[in-house]
Amino acid sequence: MNVNPKITLSARRLRVVATLALGAAASALLLAGCGALPDRPARAVLYDFGPGLVAGGAAAVATAGAPVAAGSTLALADIEASARLEGTQVLYRLGYADGNELRPYGLARWSVAPVQLVHQRLNDALSVRHTVLSPRESASMARSGGRVPNTLRVTLEEFSQYFEAPSASVGLVRLRATLIQTQPGGDRVLAQRSFTVQRPAPTADAAGGVKALAAATEAAVTELAGWVDATR
Structure with missing residues (x-):
């Protein structure tokens, strides 16, 4: 049986063309599949109060303040707060919508819990x-028979960015401080006071809220430290 060489050549060409077409289709599907893969999830931005204190805060006091007085000793207890403020979420409230609801920013976090940030600033x-x-x-001083110093207990009651309007917000910080004297018969409250401070946010977003909360914290801490000096 004789085979027409032209027909055989045409069949081979068709097979080659078909193979190339299948390869191109497979490549297209592969590229489309890669394009359909989800992007790597965005990471949350971490915030703190910065490497130093804001102008007018405790840093200025530390530079020009009086030296530590002899025998002026104070115990600072761990700051207490609600469970929501013991996390690292940057929180805000929409006062013009529902000021009772605390909302977290999706991609903004404190480097540590706000109670730790405030405790460090207050300690400084x-x-x-x-x-x-x-x-x-x-x-330890009490066990060794030494004089037990007065204890300062602080509760962080509010630490959020409060939106008065969609484009206007403040950093709102509220602290309650209690100065306690330890006696053989039990603790005695020497004084108690609440401190509420707000500072305007430069921008209506998480970054602006962080700056406002840092400034409000410095103002509240400076005021609280002055109150302790006056009370003692």
Whole structure:
């Protein structure tokens, strides 16, 4: 049986063309599949109060303040707060919609919980005029028969960006401080006071809220430290 060489050649060409077409289609599908893969999820931006203190805050006091007075010792307890403020979410409220609801930013986090940030700033401010002890150090003094210093207990009641309008917000910080004297018969409250401070946010977003909360914290801490000096 004789085979027409022209027909055989045409069949081979058709097979080659078909193979190339299948390869191109497979490549197209592969590229389309790669394009359909989800993007890597965006990471949350981490915030803190910065490497130093804001102007007018405790840093200025530390530079020009009086040295620590002899025997001026104070125990600073861990700051207490609601469970929501013990997390690292940057929180805000929409006062013009529902001011009772705390909302978290999706891609903004504090580097540590706000109670830790506030505790560190308060410790720095108090250390300008006092020897500040931790609760463990104070308890150690008591066990060794030394004089037990007064204890400052602080509750962080509010720490959020409050939107008065969609484009206007403030950083709102509220602290309640209690100065306690430890006696053989039990603790005695020497004084108690609440501090509420707000500072305007430069922008209506998480970054602006963080700056406003840092400024409000510095103002509240400076005011609280002054109150401790006056109370003692």
